[in-house]
Amino acid sequence: MQIENIYYEYKDQVFNLALSYLANKEDAKEVTQDVFISVYQTAEQFRGESKFSTWIYRITVNKSLDKIRSRNRKKRWATILSFTGEKGETIDYAVHFDHPGVKMEDKESLVKLYGIIDSLPDNQRTAIVLTKFEDRSQEEAAEIMGITRKAVESLVQRAKKNLMEKLEVARD
Amino acid sequence: MKQETNIDELLSQWTKVDKVDAPDYLLTRIKAKIENQVNDKLTPGFAISFGLSFILLIIFQVSAIKQTKETNSSASVQNEFYQSNDIYND
Numbered sequence: 618m619q620i621e622n623i624y625y626e627y628k629d630q631v632f633n634l635a636l637s638y639l640a641n642k643e644d645a646k647e648v649t650q651d652v653f654i655s656v657y658q659t660a661e662q663f664r665g666e667s668k669f670s671t672w673i674y675r676i677t678v679n680k681s682l683d684k685i686r687s688r689n690r691k692k693r694w695a696t697i698l699s700f701t702g703e704k705g706e707t708i709d710y711a712v713h714f715d716h717p718g719v720k721m722e723d724k725e726s727l728v729k730l731y732g733i734i735d736s737l738p739d740n741q742r743t744a745i746v747l748t749k750f751e752d753r754s755q756e757e758a759a760e761i762m763g764i765t766r767k768a769v770e771s772l773v774q775r776a777k778k779n780l781m782e783k784l785e786v787a788r789d
Numbered sequence: 790m791k792q793e794t795n796i797d798e799l800l801s802q803w804t805k806v807d808k809v810d811a812p813d814y815l816l817t818r819i820k821a822k823i824e825n826q827v828n829d830k831l832t833p834g835f836a837i838s839f840g841l842s843f844i845l846l847i848i849f850q851v852s853a854i855k856q857t858k859e860t861n862s863s864a865s866v867q868n869e870f871y872q873s874n875d876i877y878n879d
Contacts, residue, residue: 621816654822717809784795
């Protein structure tokens with residue numbers, strides 16, 4: 618397999634999708650590398666039932682979510698260590714936010730947005746990221762997520778409801 | 790409905806984010822990692838040969854030990870036979 622050709626064709630989409638999840642360019646670079654290594658290693662498993670691009674985006678979604686879980690584990694471990702008086706690696710969300718596509722004047726509001734999106738369950742977050750951030754249709758999002766269009770619609774509605782509740786709590 | 794509009798407005802802030810180009814140098818890193826992973830893996834043939842050799846070595850060692858024990862045992866029986874014959878020769 619010519620990994621170079623695939624890389625040059627899909628690198629920007631993969632990188633930007635990873636950034637939509639992670640909001641940090643170093644994390645997004647790591648995920649991008651992991652995605653193309655995975656594509657190279659599992660190319661034989663691609664059965665052609667969906668488009669090649671859909672398959673790559675699905676891998677990107679999964680690798681991004683894995684990275685977020687790893688980040689959250691570090692956060693929890695740091696909290697535990699802080700109770701024992703030991704120093705751990707803490708992750709301050711505002712400091713961690715390092716999206717190269719965000720202008721300085723917009724950073725504050727987007728950090729807040731990311732903060733509440735970050736609290737959504739994985740499937741709701743993915744539905745929001747694909748349909749609102751990546752501007753995919755619900756049909757495309759459904760194909761990437763391996764679910765029906767109706768399920769995507771339902772996830773987006775639930776995500777919005779969750780976001781509304783979190784905003785209410787934040788105001789109180 | 791007003792709250793939903795607020796959420797949509799909040800989410801629409803994402804339109805302020807620009808798409809960026811992925812760095813080209815990542816391809817070099819990707820290729821290096823793929824290369825390292827290939828070198829780290831044992832080929833199946835090598836693993837099987839190594840495993841079989843190890844098993845044969847153990848079998849050989851066990852049979853050698855058994856052989857030695859049998860030889861020692863028959864030698865001691867012979868010794869006893871000669872010793873018992875010596876009694877009659879005296």
